[in-house]
Amino acid sequence: AQSVSQHNHHVIxxxxxxxxxxxxxxxxxxxxxxxxxxYPGQHLQLLLKYxxxxxxxxxxxxFEAEFIKSKFSFNLRKPSVQWSDTAEYFCAVNAHNAGNMLxxxxxxxxxxxx
Amino acid sequence: DGGITQSPKYLFRKEGQNVTLSCEQxxxxxxxxxxxxxxxxGLRLIYYSQIVNDFQKGxxxxxxxxxxEKKESFPLTVTSAQKNPxxxxxxxxxxxxxxxxHFGDGTRLSIL
Numbered sequence: 001a002q003s004v005s006q007h008n009h010h011v012i013x014x015x016x017x018x019x020x021x022x023x024x025x026x027x028x029x030x031x032x033x034x035x036x037x038x039y040p041g042q043h044l045q046l047l048l049k050y051x052x053x054x055x056x057x058x059x060x061x062x063f064e065a066e067f068i069k070s071k072f073s074f075n076l077r078k079p080s081v082q083w084s085d086t087a088e089y090f091c092a093v094n095a096h097n098a099g100n101m102l103x104x105x106x107x108x109x110x111x112x113x114x
Numbered sequence: 115d116g117g118i119t120q121s122p123k124y125l126f127r128k129e130g131q132n133v134t135l136s137c138e139q140x141x142x143x144x145x146x147x148x149x150x151x152x153x154x155x156g157l158r159l160i161y162y163s164q165i166v167n168d169f170q171k172g173x174x175x176x177x178x179x180x181x182x183e184k185k186e187s188f189p190l191t192v193t194s195a196q197k198n199p200x201x202x203x204x205x206x207x208x209x210x211x212x213x214x215x216h217f218g219d220g221t222r223l224s225i226l
Contacts, residue, residue, distance in 0.1 A: 009154060032212050044157075044204065044217040051212070090156055094212050101172065102147075102215060104156040 002027040002095045006105035013081050014113050021076040021108050023065075023091030032094040033074040034102070035065055039087045047089070050074065061085070083114045116141045118218035120205050125223045127192070127199065135190045135221045137205035144210060146188035150174060151202040151220070160203075163188055164211070192223060200225050 003026045013019060025031065035047040048059025055067040065076045074091060091105040118139045127133045139146065145164045149157040159172030163182040177196025182188055188207075192199045202222050206215040 004156075006156075034214060036217075043219045044206075046214045046216075049214055092157075096212070101159055101162065104149075104158070106154055106156040 002093060002103050004091055004093050004103050004105040006089075006091055006108050008108045009106065010109045010111070012111045012113065015083055016080050017112075019076070019078040019081045019085070019110070021089055021091075021110070023074045023076065023105055025072050025074070025091075025093040025103075027072075027093065027095040030096040032096075033065070033067060034092040034094070035059065035063070035074070035076050036090045036092060036104075037087045038090070038107075044090070047076070081110075081112050083112045086110060086112045118205055118207055118216055120203075120218035120221050122221060123219065125221055126226050127223060128226050130194045132191055132193050133223065135192065135203055135205075135223070137188045137190065137218060139186055139188075139205075139207045139216075139218075141207055141209075141216060142185070143207035143216070144185070145208045145213075146182065147206040147208075147215060148172075148178070148180065148188070148190045149204045149206065151204055157204060160190065199223055 005024045007022045033050040036044045037047045038044045050057045050067045058064045063078050089108045092102045094102050121136045147162040148160040151157050158174050160178050161180040163169035179191045204220045205218045208215045
């Protein structure tokens with residue numbers, strides 16, 4: 001069965017600091033990769049996705065993620081965080097032979113101090 | 115506005131009681147999903163349905179049941195067989211296979 005690991009459960013940064021959240025998955029075949037964000041009191045929403053092509057994908061609000069197939073990783077980055085980025089971030093993987101099932105990582109809670 | 119509506123927002127259940135969580139979508143999506151969210155464990159898939167009148171078990175289906183009689187509706191029943199039902203339940207839908215999923219606001223279920 002596929003699994004997704006997010007190594008940082010809690011991250012605290014000051015505004016303007018750079019962010020990198022790790023995501024590793026266990027499946028060796030073709031995958032689609034996603035990052036979702038859950039702002040306080042809001043529903044989960046898509047931040048960015050990778051299906052194919054350029055492994056560096058850009059999402060909303062200045063976020064980007066890089067797919068490194070050899071490392072089974074899809075880390076999320078932002079060069080300069082803002083207080084409004086405080087949220088919980090989830091990495092998710094859809095393996096092509098797993099039907100439509102999406103496997104989520106355990107989530108990373110980011111707190112940005114003003 | 116198109117979206118996913120989950121109701122109720124908060125639900126309390128007595129021991130031994132079945133409860134049903136509602137999920138309705140007006141996005142015209144074929145696929146719908148139910149997840150359970152527990153602190154530190156992310157989202158775990160309970161059931162999913164790719165088309166009307168068809169559904170499959172996810173990773174943690176025991177103690178839950180679903181139906182998909184209409185495209186826009188995918189109710190989840192938490193049965194008395196679910197020994198630890200206290201959690202946050204999220205419903206989602208997608209346009210098709212491998213497409214991004216859209217989420218509702220969730221239902222928080224607690225045991226009295």
